[in-house]
Amino acid sequence: xxxxxxxxxxxxxxxxxxxxxxxxxxxxxxxxxxxxxxxxxxxxxxxxxxxxxxxxxxxxxxxxxxxxxxxxxxxxxxxxxxxxxxxxxxxxxxxxxxxxxxxxxxxxxxxxxxxxxxxxxxxxxxxxxxxxxxxxxxxxxxxxxxxxxxxxxxxxxxxxxxxxxxxxxxxxxxxxxxxxxxxxxxxxxxxxxxxxxxxxxxxxxxxxxxxxxxxxxxxxxx
Amino acid sequence: xxxxxxxxxxxxxxxxxxxxxxxxxxxxxxxxxxxxxxxxxxxxxxxxxxxxxxxxxxxxxxxxxxxxxxxxxxxxxxxxxxxxxxxxxxxxxxxxxxxxxxxxxxxxxxxxxxxxxxxxxxxxxxxxxxxxxxxxxxxxxxxxxxxxxxxxxxxxxxxxxxxxxxxxxxxxxxxxxxxxxxxxxxxxxxxxxxxxxxxxxxxxxxxxxxxxxxxxxxxxxx
DNA sequence: ACTTGGCAAATGTGATCACACTGCACTATG
DNA sequence: CATAGTGCAGTGTGATCACATTTGCCAAGT
Numbered sequence: 216x217x218x219x220x221x222x223x224x225x226x227x228x229x230x231x232x233x234x235x236x237x238x239x240x241x242x243x244x245x246x247x248x249x250x251x252x253x254x255x256x257x258x259x260x261x262x263x264x265x266x267x268x269x270x271x272x273x274x275x276x277x278x279x280x281x282x283x284x285x286x287x288x289x290x291x292x293x294x295x296x297x298x299x300x301x302x303x304x305x306x307x308x309x310x311x312x313x314x315x316x317x318x319x320x321x322x323x324x325x326x327x328x329x330x331x332x333x334x335x336x337x338x339x340x341x342x343x344x345x346x347x348x349x350x351x352x353x354x355x356x357x358x359x360x361x362x363x364x365x366x367x368x369x370x371x372x373x374x375x376x377x378x379x380x381x382x383x384x385x386x387x388x389x390x391x392x393x394x395x396x397x398x399x400x401x402x403x404x405x406x407x408x409x410x411x412x413x414x415x416x417x418x419x420x421x422x423x424x425x426x427x428x429x430x431x432x433x434x435x436x437x
Numbered sequence: 438x439x440x441x442x443x444x445x446x447x448x449x450x451x452x453x454x455x456x457x458x459x460x461x462x463x464x465x466x467x468x469x470x471x472x473x474x475x476x477x478x479x480x481x482x483x484x485x486x487x488x489x490x491x492x493x494x495x496x497x498x499x500x501x502x503x504x505x506x507x508x509x510x511x512x513x514x515x516x517x518x519x520x521x522x523x524x525x526x527x528x529x530x531x532x533x534x535x536x537x538x539x540x541x542x543x544x545x546x547x548x549x550x551x552x553x554x555x556x557x558x559x560x561x562x563x564x565x566x567x568x569x570x571x572x573x574x575x576x577x578x579x580x581x582x583x584x585x586x587x588x589x590x591x592x593x594x595x596x597x598x599x600x601x602x603x604x605x606x607x608x609x610x611x612x613x614x615x616x617x618x619x620x621x622x623x624x625x626x627x628x629x630x631x632x633x634x635x636x637x638x639x640x641x642x643x644x645x646x647x648x649x650x651x652x653x654x655x656x657x658x659x
Numbered sequence: 660a661c662t663t664g665g666c667a668a669a670t671g672t673g674a675t676c677a678c679a680c681t682g683c684a685c686t687a688t689g
Numbered sequence: 690c691a692t693a694g695t696g697c698a699g700t701g702t703g704a705t706c707a708c709a710t711t712t713g714c715c716a717a718g719t
Contacts, residue, residue, distance in 0.1 A: 234515075234701095234702070234703090235702080235703070236501075236702080236703085259669080259670065259671090260670075260671065261669085261670075261671095269703075269704090270703060270704045270705075271671085271703095271704085271705090272702075272703050272704065272705090273702085273703065273704095275498065275671085275672090276497065276498065276501050276702095276703095279458075279498050279501045279502050279505075280501050280502065280504075280505040281505075282502075283501075283502040283503075283505035283506055284505055284506075285595075285598075292670085292671075292710070292711055292712090293456075293670080293671045293672075293710095293711095294670075294671080294711085294712090295671090304594075304595050307593050307594075307595035307596050308595055310540065310593075310596065311537070311595070311596060311599060314536045314537065314540065315533070315536065318532065318536065371529050371532075372526075372529075373507075373526050373529035373530055373533070373606075374529050374532065374533060376507075377533060377599060377602075377603070380599075381599070384595075456671090456672070456673090457672080457673070458672080458673085481699080481700065481701090482700075482701065483699085483700075483701095491673075491674090492673060492674045492675075493673095493674085493675090493701085494672075494673050494674065494675090495672085495673065495674095497701080497702090498672095498673095514680070514681060514682090514700085514701075515680095515681095515700075515701045515702075516681085516682095516700075516701080517701090
């Protein structure tokens with residue numbers, strides 16, 4: 216039984232078929248979350264369809280789904296753009312992160328083991344490399360991966376799912392801001408997170424995560 | 438220029454036209470959030486289209502949007518049902534509520550005034566009436582309206598928006614559980630919330646809201 | 660030089676259709 | 690009587706099309 220010949224993103228062999236609208240959704244979602252699109256970037260259904268080699272229908276469904284998650288903004292006339300966040304909205308999203316992430320960290324702490332911490336350490340080093348190379352996309356990607364690796368251990372899919380929509384909304388803005396101020400030092404509180412994990416100290420972990428989140432985003436608003 | 442003759446939900450005169458998919462979205466959303474559909478209830482695109490007198494296209498977009506918000510579940514083959522939540526997931530959603538709602542209450546407290554408290558008092562009385570009549574839909578509706586009336590004053594649209602998706606996910610399950618155990622007393626902590634508001638006591642308000650949320654949902658799981 | 664008008668291209672919306680797959684009931688078989 | 694096989698109605702998916710609206714540009718007038 217031969218596979219399909221052309222496949223733009225190579226299909227994970229376990230996924231059954233992956234519908235077209237889902238492939239488009241995943242592709243756009245990653246671009247947005249990793250900050251590959253600047254805030255206010257305009258998209259068109261026909262353009263998206265062309266890029267993924269599908270018709271407007273799956274493109275529309277992917278856009279509808281992403282806009283429901285706050286990853287895209289629809290104008291009154293239906294035009295599609297990445298969101299341009301006001302300072303108030305950035306602060307709200309930071310507040311949500313600072314409420315949810317310490318809780319996820321705490322839940323993960325009880326289930327954490329050494330291999331997990333080692334993995335986070337490796338991701339953190341990749342993150343530092345991205346900082347040195349002034350590579351915003353890889354910086355954001357490894358930063359999120361650092362946090363997600365920890366939170367996956369929390370076994371709390373509903374909370375993590377909600378949190379990912381918050382990350383999504385911040386993607387374009389974070390990328391633009393990081394690009395603008397060209398930071399040269401990696402996030403300092405990642406070390407505190409790792410130390411608290413090793414020590415099994417719940418209170419210290421919650422504080423380190425909250426500080427990492429709020430410091431990281433406060434740094435950006437100036 | 439004559440309007441369309443048949444219109445199931447009468448169009449608010451200020452809204453320009455309201456696209457078909459948006460009308461379908463709003464209609465389904467309200468049914469789900471108010472608990473008019475039991476958990477696991479199956480829907481079909483053609484059925485939705487028929488109910489709202491549109492084709493499958495707007496029905497599909499509304500479903501896609503709602504499933505992105507967790508208000509509907511899509512099976513692997515694309516079948517549409519209202520979600521059947523596990524106990525773990527209910528607990529996660531309760532945790533999210535208990536994190537976000539006290540924060541919203543606190544933000545609203547600074548801006549609260551007497552007319553707001555009076556309005557909440559009136560809603561709370563309507564809520565008590567729904568309890569006496571064993572009317573789950575109106576119970577849920579007035580309960581949510583009580584909380585939303587307060588949180589709207591927080592001027593935090595991003596947090597409130599996220600919270601509403603949590604309410605959405607809980608709608609069918611809450612309705613089923615309330616129907617099953619036929620509670621006879623209104624939520625007792627609503628009074629505490631009102632008293633804390635009148636006293637301007639932030640700590641007491643946060644505690645009352647957290648207790649209202651967790652007690653209300655703990656009551657349901659048994 | 661700046662504003663205003665209008666026209667053409669581009670865009671989102673919704674309907675319709677063909678198709679493949681699923682789920683279910685009915686039937687034939689052990 | 691129970692069970693596996695079969696076919697049909699039902700369902701979601703994706704492409705295509707017509708249409709109304711919007712957008713952006715270019716020209717004409719002040």
